[in-house]
Amino acid sequence: MPGRALKSLIIAASALLLSQAASGQDYPSKVVTVVNGFSSGGAVDTVARALSERLSASLGQNFIVESRPGAGSNLAAMAVVRSAPDGHALLLGTNGLAINMALYKTPGFDVEKDLAPISMVGDIPAVIAAHPSFPANSIAELIAYAKQKPNEASYATPGNGSLPHLAVALLSKQAGIELRHVAYRGGHPAVTDAIGGHVPLVVVNALEATPYIKEGRLKGLAVTGPARLANLPDVPTVAEGPGLAGFDAQTWWALFAPAGTPPAVVQKLQSEVHKALADPKLRERIETVGGRVRSSTAAELGAFVTTERKKWGQVVADTGLRE
Structure with missing residues (x-):
């Protein structure tokens, strides 16, 4: 094949490949x-x-x-x-x-x-849950407790800067309360210590909290998303709490x-x-x-x-x- 024809064929083939890549065909x-x-x-x-x-x-x-x-x-x-x-x-x-x-x-x-x-x-969403012995049974009661006893109640999360941590930071700012953060290396150890009573509150994603709430080993106080969960219908959203309409952190x-x-x-x-x-x-x-x-x-x-x-x-x- 003459050199000029071969060169033209290579250019045409390259153009076709580029066209296919640009169009997503291949x-x-x-x-x-x-x-x-x-x-x-x-x-x-x-x-x-x-x-x-x-x-x-x-x-x-x-x-x-x-x-x-x-x-x-x-x-x-x-x-x-x-x-x-x-x-x-x-x-x-x-x-x-x-x-x-x-x-x-x-x-x-x-x-x-x-x-x-x-x-x-x-x-x-994340779920805010508590050991059964914790006095608050709802997000409204948690807010009231925290206002009476600032920075006394501690909450466990999967770590500094995690969504559960920042969700509570946002909640604390909007509700005007102070809670004490305890960072863990992951959700599982945080839940384990809450079940054991070593920390009264835990905030983790719904996957990690739901089984223990259903078993009664933890009690659900609130869900951080905009709607209640189908598998936790009795646990209200944070947005249902006083002055927290529109709260959404998930x-x-x-x-x-x-x-x-x-x-x-x-x-x-x-x-x-x-x-x-x-x-x-x-x-x-x-x-x-x-x-x-x-x-x-x-x-x-x-x-x-x-x-x-x-x-x-x-x-x-x-x-x-x-x-």
Whole structure:
């Protein structure tokens, strides 16, 4: 083949490949890794695996889950940010992405600049629970108790800067109360000490608290989301408490790609995530961990992340936290 003809063929083939990549036609062309910043077996990992299984079936390519815990999920985010922007490395992130922008002096990435939003996946509230011997039986009674005895009641959380910690910080500011924070390394040890009576209050996600509330080993005082949970119908929301209308503090899950990922690939993933979230089996798995399905467009997720960054950045500033 003459050199000029061969050169033209190579240029045409390259143009076709670039066109396919830009249009998302050949996506995914290899295994896709879905990274999350939490240990295997928890709510985030469970959601990541459920979503990945559905995407694998729909797109005909394996979506595998990789847990990279550490630095409040910053390690997982940085791993994805540094990956090729082609949609083959994704992040199942939480509101820790927004919180960490204020919590860490150098988080290693910028959630608004370095990640391309794809879609919301769902959310899960925290539950404020107490040892059965604690005198308060509702959020109103907890507020009244804390006003009578400032900084006496202590509450356990999965750690400094966690959503449960900041949810109580937001509650304390709005209700004008003082509670004493006790940080643990994870929700399980926090719940264990509350059950044992070593700390009177515990705030963890619904997955970790619900079984013990149902067994009567803890009593539920309030849910931090905007609505009561179907599996804890007798536990009111914080927003039902005095002067707390509109209170909403919960962990959310959302899918991101590295910034610079072709818009067509983002659009294809957004469409596939929405199809996955409509699957009753996937919805059931998310609801099993105490969460609810919640989808969005990429633009809606981007705007939401900006709002969350401002909201939790203010709470971090108010509490004086810094990692």
